[in-house]
Amino acid sequence: MRTLANLTDQQLVHLFMDGDSDALETIFNRHREKIFTSIVLLVKDKPLAEDIFQDVFIRVIDTLRSGRYTEEGKFLPWAMRIAHNLCVDHFRKAKRTPTVRGGEDTDIFDVITIPEDGVDKKVMQRQSHERIRRMLDMLPAEQREVIVLRHYAELSFKEIASMTNCSINTALGRMRYGLINLRKMMNERNISL
Numbered sequence: 001m002r003t004l005a006n007l008t009d010q011q012l013v014h015l016f017m018d019g020d021s022d023a024l025e026t027i028f029n030r031h032r033e034k035i036f037t038s039i040v041l042l043v044k045d046k047p048l049a050e051d052i053f054q055d056v057f058i059r060v061i062d063t064l065r066s067g068r069y070t071e072e073g074k075f076l077p078w079a080m081r082i083a084h085n086l087c088v089d090h091f092r093k094a095k096r097t098p099t100v101r102g103g104e105d106t107d108i109f110d111v112i113t114i115p116e117d118g119v120d121k122k123v124m125q126r127q128s129h130e131r132i133r134r135m136l137d138m139l140p141a142e143q144r145e146v147i148v149l150r151h152y153a154e155l156s157f158k159e160i161a162s163m164t165n166c167s168i169n170t171a172l173g174r175m176r177y178g179l180i181n182l183r184k185m186m187n188e189r190n191i192s193l
Contacts, residue, residue: 009073048090081162139178
């Protein structure tokens with residue numbers, strides 16, 4: 001008998017739709033880190049990202065239970081599209097209502113596991129992550145979004161183009177210019193990672 005962890009996303013979705021709640025937990029655990037990290041990098045607010053992340057899985061569950069899921073074999077890009085749309089919805093609402101932000105800056109890389117190699121390696125890795133986060137924050141929104149979706153969510157350029165309503169060439173161009181701008185910032189600050 002095969003364990004749930006060995007099944008494909010598509011098989012897990014079908015099992016969940018047939019009533020196996022453990023299948024949803026398996027697929028959730030499989031993609032949790034990628035989806036959450038991508039949301040955090042897009043909204044730049046960990047508590048808000050946690051709320052959006054919960055909303056993503058509520059929508060996933062509702063869609064699966066209602067039988068409206070049609071993305072055979074493409075669970076992660078589908079869930080990422082839901083996450084992206086919820087982030088866009090948040091920013092649309094934020095433009096209409098003023099927000100008050102707390103003074104405590106949270107580390108977006110709390111969700112990334114760091115191997116137990118030693119304190120010095122952890123400190124160096126945390127500093128590198130912080131530098132990358134600060135530089136990502138300085139990029140234009142379109143460039144930052146494509147880099148986050150490509151490197152953290154591991155989506156294809158075709159999926160990114162579809163999600164951001166642009167052509168594949170535009171997504172590729174945003175990625176290229178984003179990386180050029182990151183390299184430029186690194187050179188200006190003498191940063192090596």
